[in-house]
Amino acid sequence: MANMAQAIRMALHYAEENLGVTDVFGEDTGAPLGGVFTCTQGLKTAWNSPLDERGIIGCAMGLAFAGQRPVAEIQFVDYIFNTVDLLKLAGNTCWSSNGDWHLPMVVRSPAGSGIRGSIYHSHSFDSWATRLAGWKIVMPSNPLDAYGLLLAACKEENPVLYLEPKALLRIKGEERIPGEPADDKQLSKMIDAPLGDRSQWKPQWPALEAYVVPIGKGKTVREGDALTVVSWGRLLPICVKAADQLKEVGLSVEVIDLRSLWPYDWELVKGSIQKTRRVLFVNEDTEVTNFGEHLARRTTDELFYELWAPPRVLAGKHLPGIGLADPLEMASVPQLKDVLEAMRHAASLQP
Amino acid sequence: MSRPQPKLVKTDKAGELPLDRALLVQMHELMVKSRVLEERLIQMYKQGHGYFWIGGPGEEAFNVPLGMLVKKGRGPAYDFLHFHYRQSATLMAMGEDTVGALRQMKNTASDPYSGGRNFAGHFSKSAWNIVPVSSPIEVQYAMAPGTALAQKRHGGDAITIVTGGDAGTAEGDFASCLVWSTRPGNELPVLMVVTHNTWGISTASDTQQANRDISERGRAFGMKTKRINGNDPVESYLELQEAMAYVRKERKPFLLQADVSRLYGHSSASGANFVNAEVDCLAAFEQRLEGAGVLSRAEMDEVRKRWTEHVAAEARQVVQEPPPDGESVWNHVFWEKA
Numbered sequence: 001m002a003n004m005a006q007a008i009r010m011a012l013h014y015a016e017e018n019l020g021v022t023d024v025f026g027e028d029t030g031a032p033l034g035g036v037f038t039c040t041q042g043l044k045t046a047w048n049s050p051l052d053e054r055g056i057i058g059c060a061m062g063l064a065f066a067g068q069r070p071v072a073e074i075q076f077v078d079y080i081f082n083t084v085d086l087l088k089l090a091g092n093t094c095w096s097s098n099g100d101w102h103l104p105m106v107v108r109s110p111a112g113s114g115i116r117g118s119i120y121h122s123h124s125f126d127s128w129a130t131r132l133a134g135w136k137i138v139m140p141s142n143p144l145d146a147y148g149l150l151l152a153a154c155k156e157e158n159p160v161l162y163l164e165p166k167a168l169l170r171i172k173g174e175e176r177i178p179g180e181p182a183d184d185k186q187l188s189k190m191i192d193a194p195l196g197d198r199s200q201w202k203p204q205w206p207a208l209e210a211y212v213v214p215i216g217k218g219k220t221v222r223e224g225d226a227l228t229v230v231s232w233g234r235l236l237p238i239c240v241k242a243a244d245q246l247k248e249v250g251l252s253v254e255v256i257d258l259r260s261l262w263p264y265d266w267e268l269v270k271g272s273i274q275k276t277r278r279v280l281f282v283n284e285d286t287e288v289t290n291f292g293e294h295l296a297r298r299t300t301d302e303l304f305y306e307l308w309a310p311p312r313v314l315a316g317k318h319l320p321g322i323g324l325a326d327p328l329e330m331a332s333v334p335q336l337k338d339v340l341e342a343m344r345h346a347a348s349l350q351p
Numbered sequence: 352m353s354r355p356q357p358k359l360v361k362t363d364k365a366g367e368l369p370l371d372r373a374l375l376v377q378m379h380e381l382m383v384k385s386r387v388l389e390e391r392l393i394q395m396y397k398q399g400h401g402y403f404w405i406g407g408p409g410e411e412a413f414n415v416p417l418g419m420l421v422k423k424g425r426g427p428a429y430d431f432l433h434f435h436y437r438q439s440a441t442l443m444a445m446g447e448d449t450v451g452a453l454r455q456m457k458n459t460a461s462d463p464y465s466g467g468r469n470f471a472g473h474f475s476k477s478a479w480n481i482v483p484v485s486s487p488i489e490v491q492y493a494m495a496p497g498t499a500l501a502q503k504r505h506g507g508d509a510i511t512i513v514t515g516g517d518a519g520t521a522e523g524d525f526a527s528c529l530v531w532s533t534r535p536g537n538e539l540p541v542l543m544v545v546t547h548n549t550w551g552i553s554t555a556s557d558t559q560q561a562n563r564d565i566s567e568r569g570r571a572f573g574m575k576t577k578r579i580n581g582n583d584p585v586e587s588y589l590e591l592q593e594a595m596a597y598v599r600k601e602r603k604p605f606l607l608q609a610d611v612s613r614l615y616g617h618s619s620a621s622g623a624n625f626v627n628a629e630v631d632c633l634a635a636f637e638q639r640l641e642g643a644g645v646l647s648r649a650e651m652d653e654v655r656k657r658w659t660e661h662v663a664a665e666a667r668q669v670v671q672e673p674p675p676d677g678e679s680v681w682n683h684v685f686w687e688k689a
Contacts, residue, residue, distance in 0.1 A: 049531075055493055055530065058496070058497065058524065059494070062497015065494065065498050066431060068504075096465055096469055097465060097483045100475050101475060101482065134685065157685075157686045
């Protein structure tokens, strides 16, 4: 199976060929590197930009104004912060012009911790992003969804922020992308750039097929009846692992992969909570004004009298950064043991 | 605090104005139209028919020729315009009616640029490639390379024009435009304009930036540059013509600094009162037109009277128009396919 970086690369190739994507660009996005996580190797529209995040977002906006379909990359989401007013402008362009203009543009950026990336390669942007009204925000947790969500993003007429959980980029999927060859080694030989001189290398793309994960649609990845857990991105597979472990000891946990942060699949979340009567929201962004808090507030507002326990949020600590040393990172963002503990606690609460 | 020095406009004798009479007369009319509009907007603000005024009175001598020379239309075959909030005269010169600006001042539902959502002078018109003007200073310079890249790819002679003031060039987005427009082998057809009025709100430019001639910054990037007297509409027209011809043909950027006046201060926040210490480009031009025998004082008075009555009638109508409905805030958060 393809890993997430390969899935993203194949989705971008499909989008270049079939969805009108004109520019895949950012720092080190084009040849020879093809992205620091290899997500853009071999793409025909990939090019290298100046080392200037504001220039990247501004150029993407200009391209979209002029009818192109850009997919811009911010190399690490930690470096997107100095573009926030441009992101705000991209998000309000349709609204402030009263529908006169709109911007079909995608911004991709690796986010979150898990690669021992220290203070400026570990940050999350999930919660910040959800404050950018006018943007659609997605974050896959596996290669097939990464492919399907990126196709959806490239078909969009509005700005889409596509957050890539960087710790999952090298993880292989459990489901095959339509058109992906059966043999992983064959896929690698076809689309992974060789080490060393790449000047003569060209990818051999498999015959990929359309597979779209609609923006705004979550997915129930484990069914259960004692507790609903809602997560996305890097912590989703950890929640699944925790749910599987708890199932062995008789605790039935339903896990929902939200996949889209905005718009989000409230109907799916609500239906699950009405079944289990308990909910835990899990993500790795810092916990104060965390997006999980919004979900918990909405749960309280709409489902208070159906709940058997207060909605819970497990998120990253409200710290200025994520330290490099292993114990520092482990103490800053939720780990498997924290998720297990939070699940047990949430499931144990009684009215 | 240092005071800006008035910029002089030389007075030509009869026969020395190097443009056709019809063009001079047209240019004068558009300058009057723009000035009358801005003064009406200020009056509306002072009468309580708007919450805030910001605009470009004092820049007509540059902004009108700019609008006359734009290749107007939609899409990459036409010029893309990334303006700041002092550009009303350019829109007027492009053929825009005055009533839209009045509606935006009154923030009516009928405001054609933002539906009552944005300040005066914050134009947007996709039919003419005018991307939405926003309040953040200089962000337009970060976007301009994107439209220019699309135009270069498209072929033809369309260019991207980006305008801003001198104070805003301290922002990094101005440097972004210099860098992105001049990538070796990927130069872009961008006309970068800096209208230099020597002020950033209340702060004199010579107390903040050592570089008096901002156009010089382009030279470090191999760009063609020029500094002109933006208070002179004849010089502005001829220099813009030359700069635009270069960008259209060579598909490379040009940095043009136009020295202009700021006749009513920064905005309503600083009172929006007429400033006597700076050159009034319209008065100076009228003096030249009269001296050269192009137009008489009476003819020019008639032009002003006609536009004053036209805009006043529109304003009387606009102040009766309703504001947007509160529920409409949810419209256009996202664009939906028709």
